[in-house]
Amino acid sequence: MKGTVSILEKRDNRSAVKAVVCVAFFGLCFWFWAFLSPGTLRFHENAQFFPYTWTHLREALAYPGGLAVYISEFLVQFFLYAIPAGLVMAGACLLLHRLVWSLSLAACRLDDGSLTAYVLCFIPAFCAWAYMCVFGDTFSGIVSLCMVLACVSIMMKTHVPAVAAAAVAAFMYAAAGPMIVIGMSVYLTAALLRLDRREIAGAATGLLISIALPFIWQHFIQYTLRELMFGIEYCHQPEQYTKAFIVLAACAPLTMILASAVLKTCSRLDSKVLKVVSTIAAVTFVFAGGWIYVIRNCNPQYERIFEYDKMACAQDWDGILEKASSTPVTSLAEGTAVDLALAMKGTLLKDMFRYSQAGPSMLIPDYAAGYVVSLTAGESAFRAGLLNTARHYAFEEYESYPNFKISSRFMKRLAEIDLINGNYEIAERFLIELSHTLFYRKWAKTYLDNPTAITSAPEYARLAACRDSSDYLYSDSSDEDKRTMLRRLAQRSGTWSVAHQYLLAYDLLARDLWSLREDIRLCGFEDGVPVLVQQAVAMFGNAFEDVSDVEKSLVSQEVAASFSDFQEALTEGRAGSWIQSNFGRSYWYYYSRKN
Amino acid sequence: MDELPPIWPDYTDVTIPVNIAPLNFGPAEWRDCSKIDVTISDESGRRLLHSAGAHADFPLRRWHRILDANAGKDLIFSVALKSESGWKTYKQFCMHVSVDEIDFGLTYRLIPPGYQSFGHMGLYERELSTFRQRTLIDTRMVESGCINCHTENRGDPGTFCFHIRGRHSATFLHRNHEDFCLNTKTDSTKGFFVYPYWHPSGRYVAYSTNATRQSFYSSADKMLEVYDEHSDVLVYDVEKNVVIRPEAAFGSEMFETKPSFSADGRTFYYCVSRPGVLPRDAKEMRYNICSLPFDPETGTFGSVADTVLAVSVYDKSFISARPSYDGKYLMVAACDYGTFPLCHEESDIWVMNLATGEVYDGGGINSDRAESMHNWSTNSKWAVVSSRREDGLYTRLYLAHMGADGVFEKSFLLPQKNPWTYYHRLINSYNVPDFTTGRLEFDARDARKAIVGGERVQVLAR
Incomplete structure (x- = not known):
């Protein structure tokens, strides 16, 4: 203890400890976002379109807080990749901590202060971290807060008069939005703590102006008063402000008051031991409490879906199956990605029942299941070759973000589908837009400069080969129509394909042996009859009276024997657990268990 | 020199x-092509205006002075284009400046062309003598509601209505400087009012009630089919706040939709098809144009419907009868089947001469791709049409002059300051355009209050 006290006493060592705490926070935050929860941040990137055009900047500057949104969008584009996403998030949270710390010091007219206060100033950083875990909150809330706190920090250093404070408030309202009210509250608090009349007058004027501005702006802009008062783009859903947002906004002034009080107390404190104890207590309270708060705000279900979605987009089929093997699939969206991965690996009709299956809707869920589910559903429809269904899903995703933003990712998918469908004039529109972005530019330019490049991309060429040119009218929420579309797709595909696997899997999952019997005739099995199909055909004898020799020949002796064992087990009334352990991955088990 | 310049938009002749x-x-x-050089001359060859650059950008005031000075005459355009191989001069082309004025502006909806979901959409007003566009109302103002079918009474900026769907569902009606939000769903009508058309007196509005659904095509070239599972037509008496139902049409098994009134207000037009089971029979649904006598004094219909345009004669489905305000013509969209011609590439505008009964293709207003959602200017000399001619998906507005022979002359794309950038970057479609003779009497904040406020006038069934 004595050694620790002497280390913390010296100013140089105190700086070193602060640096260690900072690095620890940065590392923890980076690790969380880059490795534990990158999907949540990636979804933010998926839900925006950020072109480098004057028009986009001009549009952003046209409403209060637009500059903060613009900066936020610029940074969010890096969320497409986990490492830059982690760096940006950790950097932003650390910046918030540095700003609150510097304001706390300035409020007490100090150059440096106790470690306890320093650690307490991590509270807003943890709040920002937790805020980003909440589905629906946007990064622009953090950017706005950083902007206004930086502005207040400069104001406190320059001792601005009331008139200038009013002008700054007006400017910052336009640039960062109503978060300036928080900034001016911080400024007023600091001025009161410093007992500086000039600053108090300036801060009070700034605060009043900040509060009054929404009432003035509402006459010139279409946003509601509530949006003008609480922020237009801080949350995805207009006017739906989350608890995490309120906590983030409130924590900056409250932390500053707390830190200032601690700074003043610690400066009067003689007991070195007490200082050490308070520092350790602060570290424990802030880091442990902060971590718990972050975890409580996480949505592991969504994170898992986002991760599956990311792997599906990257065509990382092995990654999907590896993850599904290590952690059981718990949602429709995850199951869709797993079935897609199996189909792309060519093992859907062999390994499907290694993973949890929830019926045919798992192959290509309805869009009505929600836009998070549709992330993998759209991917599945696209890879299976149901291009118009994929276009429908992509368009709905592209259009359905509640904050009226459009999505680069789905703009790319729409362009892909239009290119494959030969609708270059429509695709060109999306390609031009995407050519103004950072991460989609290269891809867009390829097809913008050379529309025929689509033929040399194997995946696109595969999908183009099975394009439908007939006028069949279908509903993609109808089970029967889905099957019909898969049937048509399988007919066009000719050779064994993803569509064939989906079609037979659809019949199997629907427990529709009659349709399966029809559909088997469409399929020319290249590498032998898949084992799950054999298992289903083995059941034909129980279901139909007229099983042909050709159908019988599809079932291997091994499968036939196994089916006899299964039937015997049922007849003998074997325990469910025994049947599951011996036949749990068979079609018979799926068919009998849920029928 | 003997070929016309490859310019976009195609404004030649x-x-x-x-x-x-x-x-x-x-x-x-x-x-x-990296550059364009354009010189405008009058019929005598006098050089009037020159523009060069990435695109021809004519100054607004000088353009209007030139048009005023050359009303009824031709303007001659000399165009040269610069490519890698150097400058190339093309054959001159003309623009004929008609003395027939066009109305003050257009109102329309801008919406992404898609399926069920919509992000940002809105109703807009565009001044036709400038490039100015005003947002009337958008989704954000009504908390994500769908806004559609803005319709004025013969371009009267003080008499119009539109619908809001979603959380704050209503039919917004502005008349005599007052705003009303109507709840148009009644026990006897099958749904909310849609597809409005004003009676010239301003007292009545014709509507239909439709159970609209959509299905998808498997083809890469077609996206979807929009159809009604059932529909009816009716008239709303604004003064008495009651629904008037034409006995000959309302409630019958037939599918009636998209009504309108004749120029004198004494004929009620509507589209009618035999019933079917949808979507199974989607390709069999063809709509006739029928009419019923209407007495505006008593608000009563005649009992015998007349078939104006018959499916059996033309083997087409006719949608949206739009009588010209001078009473001479009837403009309709004609497609192979269905009630939503916008989805049909073959859809064209047809014209019926009401004096002679002659029916013919609209001519220059049409293209190889879908045309629909047509309307007349208040002097009946111009028409606006939504067309997918550019890329097959994004509808753009085209204006066309009605020639003395009753056929439309070549239509032109609604002008923009920088048309290439504007239209190629616009990922919205224009729909339901209507002319307006002046700036709309519309205050977005008042409208928002009325819409979000929740107070609704319940429409009564008679």
Whole structure:
């Protein structure tokens, strides 16, 4: 203890400890976002379109807080990749901590202060971290807060008069939005703590102006008063402000008051031991409490879906199956990605029942299941070759973000589908837009400069080969129509394909042996009859009276024997657990268990 | 020199109103051509205006002075395009400046062309003599509601209505300087009012009630089919707040939709098809144009319907009868089947001469791709149409002059300051355009209060 006290006493060592705490926070935050929860941040990137055009900047500057949104969008584009996403998030949270710390010091007219206060100033950083875990909150809330706190920090250093404070408030309202009210509250608090009349007058004027501005702006802009008062783009859903947002906004002034009080107390404190104890207590309270708060705000279900979605987009089929093997699939969206991965690996009709299956809707869920589910559903429809269904899903995703933003990712998918469908004039529109972005530019330019490049991309060429040119009218929420579309797709595909696997899997999952019997005739099995199909055909004898020799020949002796064992087990009334352990991955088990 | 310049938009040999905004244009092949040089001369060869650059950008005031001075005459355009191989001069082309003025502006909806979901959409007003566009109301103002079918009474900026769907569902009606939000769903009507058309007196509005659904095509070239599972037509008496139902049409098994009134207000037009089971029979649904006598004094219909345009004669489905305000013509969209011609590439505008009964293709207003959602200017000399001619998906507005022979002359794309950038970057479609004779009497904040406020006038069934 004595050694620790002497280390913390010296100013140089105190700086070193602060640096260690900072690095620890940065590392923890980076690790969380880059490795534990990158999907949540990636979804933010998926839900925006950020072109480098004057028009986009001009549009952003046209409403209060637009500059903060613009900066936020610029940074969010890096969320497409986990490492830059982690760096940006950790950097932003650390910046918030540095700003609150510097304001706390300035409020007490100090150059440096106790470690306890320093650690307490991590509270807003943890709040920002937790805020980003909440589905629906946007990064622009953090950017706005950083902007206004930086502005207040400069104001406190320059001792601005009331008139200038009013002008700054007006400017910052336009640039960062109503978060300036928080900034001016911080400024007023600091001025009161410093007992500086000039600053108090300036801060009070700034605060009043900040509060009054929404009432003035509402006459010139279409946003509601509530949006003008609480922020237009801080949350995805207009006017739906989350608890995490309120906590983030409130924590900056409250932390500053707390830190200032601690700074003043610690400066009067003689007991070195007490200082050490308070520092350790602060570290424990802030880091442990902060971590718990972050975890409580996480949505592991969504994170898992986002991760599956990311792997599906990257065509990382092995990654999907590896993850599904290590952690059981718990949602429709995850199951869709797993079935897609199996189909792309060519093992859907062999390994499907290694993973949890929830019926045919798992192959290509309805869009009505929600836009998070549709992330993998759209991917599945696209890879299976149901291009118009994929276009429908992509368009709905592209259009359905509640904050009226459009999505680069789905703009790319729409362009892909239009290119494959030969609708270059429509695709060109999306390609031009995407050519103004950072991460989609290269891809867009390829097809913008050379529309025929689509033929040399194997995946696109595969999908183009099975394009439908007939006028069949279908509903993609109808089970029967889905099957019909898969049937048509399988007919066009000719050779064994993803569509064939989906079609037979659809019949199997629907427990529709009659349709399966029809559909088997469409399929020319290249590498032998898949084992799950054999298992289903083995059941034909129980279901139909007229099983042909050709159908019988599809079932291997091994499968036939196994089916006899299964039937015997049922007849003998074997325990469910025994049947599951011996036949749990068979079609018979799926068919009998849920029928 | 003997080929016309490849320019976009294609403004070669079009007839334009004397008060239209500058028809700026650029090279059609933007990849190959870096510059354009345009000189405008009058019929005597006198050079009037010159523009050069990435696209021709004519100054607004000088353009209008030139149009005023050349009303009824031709303007001659000399165009040269610069490509890698150097400058190339093309054959001159004309724009004929019609003395027929066009109305003050257009109102329309901008919406992404898609399926069920919509992000940002809105109703807008565009001044036709300038490039100015005003947002009337958008989704954000009504908390994500869908806004549609803005319709004025013969371009009267003080009499109009539109619908809001979603959380704050209503039919917004503005008349005699007052706003009303109507709840148009009644026990006897099958749904909310849609597809409005004003009676010339301003007292009545014709509507239909439709159970609209959509299905998808498997083809890469077609996206979807929109159809009604059932529909009816009716008239709303604004003064008495009651629904008037034409006995000959309402409630029958037939599918009636998209009504309108004749120029004198004494004939009620509507589209009618035999019933079917949808979507199974979607391709069999063909709509006739029928009419019923209407007495505006008593608000009563005649009992015998007359078939104006018959499916059996033309083997087409006719949608949206739009009688010209001078009473001479009837403009309709004609497609192979269905009630939503926008989805049909073959859809064209047809014209019926009401004096002679002659029916013919609209001519220059049409293209190889879908045309629909047509309307007349208040002097019945111009028409606006939504067309998918550019790329097959994004509808754009085209204006066309009605020639003395009753056939539309070559239509031209609604001008923009920088048309290439504007239209190629616009990922919204224009729909339901209507002319307006002045700036709309519309205060977005008042409208928002009325819509979000929740107070609704319940429409009564008679």
